Amino acid sequence: MGCEETRDLIDELIDGELPPEAEAEVRAHVEQCAECRAVMERHSRAADLVRGLPRVGAPRDFSVSVREAIAADVGRGKVVRPAGGWRLPMWLTTALPAAACLMLAAILGVRVMQKRQAEGTDVTAIAIEAEGESASRAAGRAVKDEGSQPAFSPEATEKAKALEASRDMEPRAAEPAAPAVEALAERKAARGRGLGAARTRAAAKRVAVKDAEDEATPLLQSKAKELADKVDAVKTEAPAGSLPFRSRTGEAVRATVPPRPVPAARPAATNAAGGERSVLREKPEGEGGANYGQAGALKKAGGKPDAFARDGAPAPESRADLKALADRAPGALAGVVPAKPGAVAPTKARPAAEAAEWSGKQREQADADRALDAAGRGDPGIARPVASARAPEEKRQIVAGGGRAAAPGPGFGGEPEAQQADRDMNADRLSWKAIDADTAKAEIQRIAAQFGGAVKWRSRPGRPAVLAVEVPADRAEAFAARIRGVQTGRATTAARRSRSGRGGAPLDAEEETSVTRDAEAGLARAEPREAAHAPFAPARREEGKAAKGGLFITLEIDIVTER
Amino acid sequence: MVPESKRTGQGSGADGAPSGRTEEEIVSAAKKGDAGAFEELVRMTQDRLYNLAFRMTGHREEAEDVLQEAYLRAHRSLESFEGTSQIYTWLYRITVNACLTRGRKVGRRSDVEGVSLDAPAGTDGDSTLAGTFASGDGDPGEAISRNERAARVHEAIGELPGEYRTVVVLRDIEGLSYEELGEVTGSSRAAIKSRLHRARQRLAELLGDLR
Numbered sequence: 127m128g129c130e131e132t133r134d135l136i137d138e139l140i141d142g143e144l145p146p147e148a149e150a151e152v153r154a155h156v157e158q159c160a161e162c163r164a165v166m167e168r169h170s171r172a173a174d175l176v177r178g179l180p181r182v183g184a185p186r187d188f189s190v191s192v193r194e195a196i197a198a199d200v201g202r203g204k205v206v207r208p209a210g211g212w213r214l215p216m217w218l219t220t221a222l223p224a225a226a227c228l229m230l231a232a233i234l235g236v237r238v239m240q241k242r243q244a245e246g247t248d249v250t251a252i253a254i255e256a257e258g259e260s261a262s263r264a265a266g267r268a269v270k271d272e273g274s275q276p277a278f279s280p281e282a283t284e285k286a287k288a289l290e291a292s293r294d295m296e297p298r299a300a301e302p303a304a305p306a307v308e309a310l311a312e313r314k315a316a317r318g319r320g321l322g323a324a325r326t327r328a329a330a331k332r333v334a335v336k337d338a339e340d341e342a343t344p345l346l347q348s349k350a351k352e353l354a355d356k357v358d359a360v361k362t363e364a365p366a367g368s369l370p371f372r373s374r375t376g377e378a379v380r381a382t383v384p385p386r387p388v389p390a391a392r393p394a395a396t397n398a399a400g401g402e403r404s405v406l407r408e409k410p411e412g413e414g415g416a417n418y419g420q421a422g423a424l425k426k427a428g429g430k431p432d433a434f435a436r437d438g439a440p441a442p443e444s445r446a447d448l449k450a451l452a453d454r455a456p457g458a459l460a461g462v463v464p465a466k467p468g469a470v471a472p473t474k475a476r477p478a479a480e481a482a483e484w485s486g487k488q489r490e491q492a493d494a495d496r497a498l499d500a501a502g503r504g505d506p507g508i509a510r511p512v513a514s515a516r517a518p519e520e521k522r523q524i525v526a527g528g529g530r531a532a533a534p535g536p537g538f539g540g541e542p543e544a545q546q547a548d549r550d551m552n553a554d555r556l557s558w559k560a561i562d563a564d565t566a567k568a569e570i571q572r573i574a575a576q577f578g579g580a581v582k583w584r585s586r587p588g589r590p591a592v593l594a595v596e597v598p599a600d601r602a603e604a605f606a607a608r609i610r611g612v613q614t615g616r617a618t619t620a621a622r623r624s625r626s627g628r629g630g631a632p633l634d635a636e637e638e639t640s641v642t643r644d645a646e647a648g649l650a651r652a653e654p655r656e657a658a659h660a661p662f663a664p665a666r667r668e669e670g671k672a673a674k675g676g677l678f679i680t681l682e683i684d685i686v687t688e689r
Numbered sequence: 690m691v692p693e694s695k696r697t698g699q700g701s702g703a704d705g706a707p708s709g710r711t712e713e714e715i716v717s718a719a720k721k722g723d724a725g726a727f728e729e730l731v732r733m734t735q736d737r738l739y740n741l742a743f744r745m746t747g748h749r750e751e752a753e754d755v756l757q758e759a760y761l762r763a764h765r766s767l768e769s770f771e772g773t774s775q776i777y778t779w780l781y782r783i784t785v786n787a788c789l790t791r792g793r794k795v796g797r798r799s800d801v802e803g804v805s806l807d808a809p810a811g812t813d814g815d816s817t818l819a820g821t822f823a824s825g826d827g828d829p830g831e832a833i834s835r836n837e838r839a840a841r842v843h844e845a846i847g848e849l850p851g852e853y854r855t856v857v858v859l860r861d862i863e864g865l866s867y868e869e870l871g872e873v874t875g876s877s878r879a880a881i882k883s884r885l886h887r888a889r890q891r892l893a894e895l896l897g898d899l900r
Contacts, residue, residue: 137886176846177861184753195760
């Protein structure tokens, strides 16, 4: 046994904790090794000194002080010790009162709700009252009460939503009504105080507010109508297709002004742009194609945007002009936000009801425009009804690049390619069925990159999934065909799987040919175009963007998730 | 080395007289909420635990506070004592933890009590220097020398880090075995051995001139 090992065992030897054989070994080593013996003596001496310390007893009254301390501790509630010899667990002493309070609160809440429902109100009304009876929210309840409709009837809900949207859009329109409502509420409350001793003051206030809301409803409605008229007037004054804004909902994209009837003879530049409803925009200097700014969007190289020039109105050429327009006609900007954050201070959202009405008017106008187009060009196909719920002018826009007034790239300046692609895009809105929206977006982005395009914007989370892809105009049709082709192919595969999954017979030869033909139709349309161009690698796409010589088309693709 | 009374503790009644109940019976009664049984348990264990607390803290008043806190903790959590270990081991653990916690709160106390006429002069804990002088028993000079030595050792223990002090006090003063040391401190035998070795090494350095 070595010195190191011995010294590790010296203390155990001193304390008598070693087994006999190990003790003998250690002792044998210690007798031979002077250093280890010295260590053992020092440690043994230290242990003896400590062991020689006198014991100190507790004070005589110590147990009394402990007893008193324990009594005080029990008195503070830290220990519950019933006389019967058992005691409650500590957690239970806390949990029981809490559970009792919760049950009491739940019972009271249920009784209050039952009482409210018996009085013809609903949960929403209770919530509204709980929030302090703000005027506009109270108005929502007033609308519900007005028609004596069920608490959650669709009509009442729609009205409430419309008024809620109105509040969000123009708070100033609702605010003037608030003092009136409060004044009425005060009067009614004073009246309510005389309702009798049985009714509490809170109940009287509730009734008073409800009465006040009933009286305030016509006032609010008149305000809303006045506001709508004002907005319509501003829109009429504002130049058509002026502002490339995007709505907060991500749906009402592009021009917020209704398109005007198409004149019989158009300016050449307008026709070249692929139709009046398309918004011409230029990529500003130094900015990428997917990130052009507000001011740049309003400028047009070598002149003003056609839309402004056509109407004879001064075209905004700068942000200051845009703000001036906004100040002069604030309603024109209602319901829209800048396409790029920070470009222009956003205004409030357009009321839902107004937006719905607006969309209908726009759609009617668009159909009329299309009919005129078809008649003027002798293209009956273009006049066919559009299945999309969205007006065609909201679907895409053509972006002119390069700062050149004349169309530099293929398909621009009277080229039938861009116009044809434009119409094709109009005729059938692109959609993409997928299980997961994010996956779909990634896949679309990949396909767009193959065509030299890029994702321009995507809808916000929680909104209907829409992806806008900006692709070169001369490849837009091919891109759209690819999107449709992929989708058709998927549908075919799904049909096969469906039949197979049901245990049915496999597709016969005719069916197989049919679905295969359908599936490949889109791809077939795309292939000749693709064959005509060299593969458009991302590097070349960047190069093309740098040159700013191309015409780009923005395509919106609805992503339909299927779960 | 371990006091025999610790193993076969006999309780005492409220008047201090032996109640005749065994340690297990006292603990069982205390767990059922018998206040008298718990007080009996306190009286049965207080001297030993007080000595532990005094050596750990270095001060009588602080030892009283710590031990009272330890008994309060024991009373609150007596339900959790399952009887798998000795009640002494359980109380030692609570007392040691209370001492270490208090030591961390108040900081290191190096001003341990020095020589006092009221300081214990023997290992029985009852005799003091004043009593030794008054009774005329023994040599007063030797008593003073013994008391000074005890004060030096006491001070040296106070110089040790908490972990080392714990094992030294529990082993050399309270006489716990290595196994019991492991139960009280929750440490392995190897850790106990290592701490004890280092503690004695340090004490030997501090008390090298004492003969």
